[in-house]
Amino acid sequence: MFTGIVEEIGTVVSLQTDQEVTLWDGRKGKATVLVVQCSEQVLGGAYIGCSIAVNGVCLTVVAFETDAANTEAANTFTVHLAPETLRKTNLGLLRTGDGVNLERALAEGGRNSGHNVQGHVDGTGVVFSRENDGEALKMVIRAPPPLMKYIVPKGFIAVDGTSLTVVDVDREQSTFSFMLIPHTQSAVVLPRRLVGHQVNLEVDVTAKYVEAQLQQQQQQQQQQKTTLGDDAAPHASDQNTPATAGQGSTGHSGDGNNGRSSSSSSANAPTVTADAEMAAISSQTERGRTVHGAGLRVPLGVDTSTCRVAIVKTCWHDELIGVMRDKCVQRLLDRGVQQSNITEVAVPGSFELPFAVASLLSRKQQTGSSNIGADDGGEDDGANDGAADGAADDDGSAFDVVICMGILLKGGTIHMEVIANAVTPAIMDLQLRTGVPIVFGVLTTLSIEQASERAHSALPESWADSAISMAAHNFSRNV
16 A cells, blocks of 8 residues: 655666566566665655655565665665556556566555555556646646546546646546645656656556445345346436336337437437447457557658658647657658758648648659669759649659658548548549658557657657658659
8 A cells, every 4th residue: 555645756777578487387488577766765665566656656566775885776676567557557658767666565554645556557648738837837647538537627646646636637538637735746757747658557556445335235126126127226317207118198109218208318328328338448448559560660761861751740839740740750750861851841630731742742853863772863942843643754853751640630520531541542543643751650540649649659760661662663764
């Protein structure tokens, strides 16, 4: 048991995903191992098998070092991260040098100045917004929809292991907020979390116990109703109903509303259906996380020094777009693409991507300039720009490849589907007509959490590798 009162901020020494360990039966296996450096206070009284909460995750200490010749190894402890821990928390995203909240397990008879925290994280949320309110820092977190029923204004919640009081709850946006006083701002890692960053969430376990009891009572009532008939366990909502199905003054029987107003039932149906759908989707997506983009292996054996790349990015969710852009551009530079050969264009949203790409591809390369893999290169000064007509002249497009970046989020309407169904074939048609390959880096996600996870993954780097690989297949010029 913990209190949510962070003792100090530790520092990640290492996170290894394939360290060899010995299993119970003597076999060798691979484990994810986290090493954290802290003060002597946190390790005071530590022993193998004791519990320390790291960013609110209760972990078992498997090794620790308090007196080492190497000062970098002094005052460190080691924990193993189970697959479920990696799926449910943000610990798998840690990097060397990152700060982490640390708290030792509550000692018997110790004072609880926070609230009862188990260290059993329910899932991760995403920083939705942050702003100063006087000297306090107000943060808004977007939580998985299934957790929102346990979050109430002025209730408790643990965020990255910090005991906090909920300020506001917006169930439509699936968000809640809290405030950090100046002291807390310097004592925990939360102020370091920017928009789009993941945070660990643990809701008040009391609410879950109450829910479990109510569900059990409802199941018992349903069993009783099934055994003895509909009259055995009438619903409270039926007591004020003027007439039951087949007995009312309306003259209708068997209408499926049990005597309730059909208009009321119809009005509530879409909301219930949407909530059920999102809950089912959330349940499926929380079962495991894919390592996005990390498995791509494409041929890159070409001269990239003359490769001309255009990046067209949207402005919605600009912080996540910025993360994707930075990771993609850095990979291009690492692969040898020259900064001067990278052109960037920003458009409002994904719907505007095809128009911007078509305008870029209408630019014509100067005569004598070369494509990727050629021996000589030239600079595009725009002197030969022309109207887009769907066909390349002998000198071809000014670009060898185009990368589109955007984020489409599933909402309460079919807006995402309409945009995606319009943009995708338009982009495909452009590359087929012009002969210039286009990498489709538009995320179509069910939530901002999914978008954040993919933006911070290896996916943007995979777009850069795909662009370099496809640039060798640019057929807009006679090469």
